[in-house]
Amino acid sequence: MASNWYRLAYTKPYVLLKDGIWRKNSVISSALGICSALAVTNRLENGIAMGLSVIFVVMVASITTSAIREYIPLRLRMITFMVIISTFVITIDLFFQVYYTGISRALGPYLPLIITNCLIMGRCEAFAFKNPPNFSLVDALSHGLGYTFTLLVLSAVREVLAFGTLLNISVVGEAWTNWNVMAMAPGGFFLLAIIVMIVRTIQGDIEVTDTAPAEEAVNETA
Amino acid sequence: MSEDKTLGTNESFDLKKILWDRLKWLGFIIILGSFSSSMLMGVSSLLPIDEEELDQETKLLILNALDMEYTTDDAEQVFDENITIEEFEEMTFYKNKEGSIAFEFTGRGHQDSISGIVALGPDLESIKGLVILEQAETPGLGGRITETEFLKQFRSVTLDPDLRIVRGGTAATADNEVEGITGATRTSQALEEMLNQSIQEALQVRGLN
Numbered sequence: 001m002a003s004n005w006y007r008l009a010y011t012k013p014y015v016l017l018k019d020g021i022w023r024k025n026s027v028i029s030s031a032l033g034i035c036s037a038l039a040v041t042n043r044l045e046n047g048i049a050m051g052l053s054v055i056f057v058v059m060v061a062s063i064t065t066s067a068i069r070e071y072i073p074l075r076l077r078m079i080t081f082m083v084i085i086s087t088f089v090i091t092i093d094l095f096f097q098v099y100y101t102g103i104s105r106a107l108g109p110y111l112p113l114i115i116t117n118c119l120i121m122g123r124c125e126a127f128a129f130k131n132p133p134n135f136s137l138v139d140a141l142s143h144g145l146g147y148t149f150t151l152l153v154l155s156a157v158r159e160v161l162a163f164g165t166l167l168n169i170s171v172v173g174e175a176w177t178n179w180n181v182m183a184m185a186p187g188g189f190f191l192l193a194i195i196v197m198i199v200r201t202i203q204g205d206i207e208v209t210d211t212a213p214a215e216e217a218v219n220e221t222a
Numbered sequence: 223m224s225e226d227k228t229l230g231t232n233e234s235f236d237l238k239k240i241l242w243d244r245l246k247w248l249g250f251i252i253i254l255g256s257f258s259s260s261m262l263m264g265v266s267s268l269l270p271i272d273e274e275e276l277d278q279e280t281k282l283l284i285l286n287a288l289d290m291e292y293t294t295d296d297a298e299q300v301f302d303e304n305i306t307i308e309e310f311e312e313m314t315f316y317k318n319k320e321g322s323i324a325f326e327f328t329g330r331g332h333q334d335s336i337s338g339i340v341a342l343g344p345d346l347e348s349i350k351g352l353v354i355l356e357q358a359e360t361p362g363l364g365g366r367i368t369e370t371e372f373l374k375q376f377r378s379v380t381l382d383p384d385l386r387i388v389r390g391g392t393a394a395t396a397d398n399e400v401e402g403i404t405g406a407t408r409t410s411q412a413l414e415e416m417l418n419q420s421i422q423e424a425l426q427v428r429g430l431n
Binding site for chain 1: 243266357361363
């Protein structure tokens with residue numbers, strides 16, 4: 001069956017968790033999902049709502065994809081991922097519209113646009129399609145957390161600099177001048193670049209370990 | 223699916239097999255589609271999307287626009303006691319006892335259409351209040367037109383000669399001026415235009431009667 005000839009070697013769950021959040025963080029290392037990361041992060045509450053929605057969608061989409069992976073024709077996999085992802089995104093969009101109307105309005109079109117978030121598609125394609133549901137779930141959770149973590153950092157810094165507030169509570173003195181550029185997409189770009197630079201510097205050896213055979217592959221537990 | 227490996231290569235052209243594959247794909251898509259749509263139907267029937275509740279929300283917003291006092295409990299009562307609904311041509315006006323009128327407006331914003339409710343004072347020469355119903359402007363920039371701080375400025379703005387929304391950062395100096403949102407000049411301009419236009423229209427519609 002499909003999963004036997006192109007399956008990834010799986011690793012231990014905590015390695016998956018660590019990878020998704022830190023070493024292979026989708027936004028920072030692969031530049032996936034940065035459209036939404038730039039678009040909604042000018043306020044912390046938007047970042048939180050977006051992050052939680054993406055965690056939910058990536059988890060359920062991954063587990064569904066993984067559960068039916070043996071039946072998905074190879075050539076139809078993209079369209080299958082799209083259908084699965086959009087089903088859950090529409091669900092969560094309806095949920096926000098009914099219970100959190102304010103956040104739904106603030107996020108505007110970006111909540112339904114989770115459908116096109118490359119991170120989720122990327123997880124389905126790169127991991128869930130080739131691995132069993134339990135590993136896919138851990139992988140999806142870790143990448144969702146990694147995305148949320150990046151969004152929180154981005155939006156916290158941007159909200160303070162752009163509006164002088166944090167979760168709509170003023171945190172700076174009277175003399176503060178708002179940095180308007182931070183509220184707009186270019187500010188997000190600058191900040192994201194700075195964050196990527198810092199994280200890459202701390203990670204340091206990432207380029208080296210990626211070309212060398214991954215050491216976790218030795219711990220293969222299939 | 224092992225058949226996928228040979229598909230597309232010239233090794234063997236087996237029409238029957240290819241057609242059978244296509245048929246299987248079609249079947250898969252149909253099954254997937256029906257699963258997904260039935261799940262969505264289930265979700266939307268479970269969630270309490272209540273028409274009446276939405277209507278109550280509109281009542282609250284109209285009271286907001288008219289700057290009337292209410293609590294969440296007696297809002298509907300206040301609305302029913304104080305507001306008379308008047309229809310002129312195709313426009314609906316909500317009139318309160320002191321003569322202020324509120325009506326809905328829509329127009330093109332910077333990114334998407336904006337709709338809201340605007341209330342005019344009894345003299346019909348000043349704005350009593352403004353609420354935004356729907357907008358899809360950039361969150362954090364144009365999207366801030368929904369913030370109370372911005373909307374509060376519209377209380378008692380005169381319309382002589384017209385409403386003006388000045389650039390964000392420059393304080394409003396005249397009675398007919400409101401400070402716009404910094405970084406959202408286009409949204410502010412669009413809002414200014416659509417408000418002036420719809421107020422004009424509303425006055426015309428009422429003037430005809």
